[in-house]
Amino acid sequence: MNTDEKIDSDIIVVGGGAAGLMAAGRAAQLGARVLLLEKTDSCGKKILVSGKTRCNLTNSAELKDFISMYGDNGRFLFSAFHNFFRPELLGFLNNYGLATKVERGGRIFPVSDDAHDVVRVFKKYLAANKVQIELNTKVTGIAIQDNAVCGVKTQNGNYRSKAVILATGGATWPSTGSTGDGYKISAGLGHNIVKLKPALVPLIAHEQKLAQSMQGVSLRNVRATAFRDKAAVIDSALTPDCVYGRGEKRSPRPPVIESRFGEMIFTHFGLGGPIILLMSLAVAEALEKGPVSILIDLKPALTREQLHKRLQRDLDKSSKKKISSIMKEYLPAKMIEPFIELTGIDKEKLAHQITAPEREKIIELLKALRFNIKSALPLEKAIVTAGGVSLTEIDPRTMASKLITGLYFCGEIMDIDADTGGYNLQAAFSTGYVAGEKAAEYVNHF
Ligand SMILES: Cc1cc2nc3c(=O)[nH]c(=O)nc-3n(C[C@H](O)[C@H](O)[C@H](O)COP(=O)(O)OP(=O)(O)OC[C@H]3O[C@@H](n4cnc5c(N)ncnc54)[C@H](O)[C@@H]3O)c2cc1C
Structure with missing residues (x-):
């Protein structure tokens, strides 16, 4: 000294x-x-x-x-x-x-x-x-x-x-x-x-424009599941109905990395909020080995069959309403337009004009809104x-x-x-x- x-x-x-x-x-x-x-x-x-x-x-x-x-x-x-x-x-x-x-x-x-x-x-x-x-x-x-x-x-x-x-x-x-x-x-x-x-950090998605179009929308009671692979190839039926992550007794089977239920938010760059932060470390680690995607089940409390019945009932009940108006029952206002765009359905279409494949597309998207994850935000965030x-x-x-x-x-x-x-x-x-x-x-x- x-x-x-x-x-x-x-x-x-x-x-x-x-x-x-x-x-x-x-x-x-x-x-x-x-x-x-x-x-x-x-x-x-x-x-x-x-x-x-x-x-x-x-x-x-x-x-x-x-x-x-x-x-x-x-x-x-x-x-x-x-x-x-x-x-x-x-x-x-x-x-x-x-x-x-x-x-x-x-x-x-x-x-x-x-x-x-x-x-x-x-x-x-x-x-x-x-x-x-x-x-x-x-x-x-x-x-x-x-x-x-x-x-x-x-x-x-x-x-x-x-x-x-x-x-x-x-x-x-x-x-x-x-x-x-x-x-x-x-x-x-x-x-x-x-x-x-x-x-415990937000995640950047490749689908930044989509996330940005829903920026600020906060979702409650949704399920986010991280998968090893590109979003397009994931079979959404693999989405578990229980939580997988730290502190849970059971471990997920690949390609599932983690699955969480609760609150999340869309940001201008991707996904954030409590359940996303919780899975971020596992996602960042998996990204070192290959592509990772997150599928969001917007209606985890309903099975596909239940959702199917409910949607069919709503379409029948309000057959003269536009599909965008029907979706108000299913999604926060800011999500409706980007969501309908994803389905490829004309937003001016009336409920009774919705075809069976279009209905299936809506259900698929409600059960599995897909994001490919680019990276986690940097350490300082x-x-x-x-x-x-x-x-x-x-x-x-x-x-x-x-x-x-x-x-x-x-x-x-x-x-x-x-x-x-x-x-x-x-x-x-x-x-x-x-x-x-x-x-x-x-x-x-x-
Ligand atoms: C936004 C946010 C919210 C959080 N909320 C919670 C929560 O609610 N509950 C929870 O359990 N955890 C929470 N955490 C995490 C938790 O705050 C930290 O894990 C914890 O405070 C770490 O304490 P520490 O003393 O190890 O480090 P720090 O709190 O980071 O303290 C390190 C100190 O060392 C000083 N220092 C660094 N380098 C030098 C140097 N060269 N010379 C002298 N001094 C130096 C720094 O200025 C700092 O004062 C949160 C973290 C963040 C960022």
Whole structure:
């Protein structure tokens, strides 16, 4: 280290997001002298945008189901969750005056619906335990001596410490400060970085004009199924009638990749909304191997036969009405024109003029609106980064690096990502807590 070294502390936490704030507070609570270095002008920026600014803190799911939301890497979290899980998190927040509530899908939010209240809790927690915070300080590297941490390098000079906790987050939503710095720093120390991929992100379709013509239309209670292959060759009868995806016990049979039921939206470039975000990582991974399509069942509650009967009845009942008028019963207004164009039927045609093949075409499209997927939006537009510091090089009981003594990881920088529902923040809080605790134990025995 240079002679221009700054504050001497026991532990330096790099990054003031959910994981870093928890780690800093816990380590200081155990008596360590903690310095938190944050590169932006305030801590907790991503907490503030989370859950549409309401902050979906965690989920009420049972531990086993909870863990399954992280896919295969979820096993890594067993130990951290054993130490600090939802009851501990909610108890901690409660102690600082933050009441929480459970909503649909087990999602847990502050009663106030205001993410600022979560950041305020951490401000109090860190102040109460005398964590020193330096804002606008970008860490550029970690100083190592004899394979052990001895401080960090920043743009404003160097800082000495006995341990460092890297909590720099992922590489999404860079305006919140998460620009992937920690990956470079870790790779520089010899850590393996599992390929970064966008998770929970909208998808770009080849049929952009079609999507654009329906832009802003939000659909509820629809089924989206991702298939391996071009949309045109998929047999729509393969659309399953159950959900396939993370957290589900059954696995789909090829060519099905994932199938989800719920809400989605058309955007100017393709598909977005909750069920599309959930399947985006699996789609992005499948795209590396070949074409992928998404078929949208606009009427999943009805079988083809039921739909057939209903349509025939409506056509008979309103035989003098235009087909575009009949479709009002089936589709949101903005979708009607593009939909009829897809069927190839003249929109001025009257109900009684609709032929049997045309009726079949309408039913086929209602059951399988087809999109070929070009790609996911880039990483910076994703909610979470999949990939990151390889879990094989981190001790799950302590969050310590297996390569460098005194180095700890927590939060999204690690190769952990989950579905929406509060799972990502719980992982950040739990791993932050463990990293803080174990780093404090380490420096206490220094
Ligand atoms: C729009 C959006 C909504 C979300 N909603 C939810 C939700 O409701 N529920 C949920 O569970 N998850 C949600 N997530 C995901 C969740 O917010 C993140 O997984 C979680 O916040 C990650 O926490 P972290 O502390 O690991 O990283 P971050 O919160 O990204 O924090 C990293 C911190 O490190 C700092 N930093 C980076 N590099 C350096 C450096 N070189 N030097 C110093 N400081 C540095 C950054 O400025 C930042 O403050 C959402 C994400 C987004 C983008």
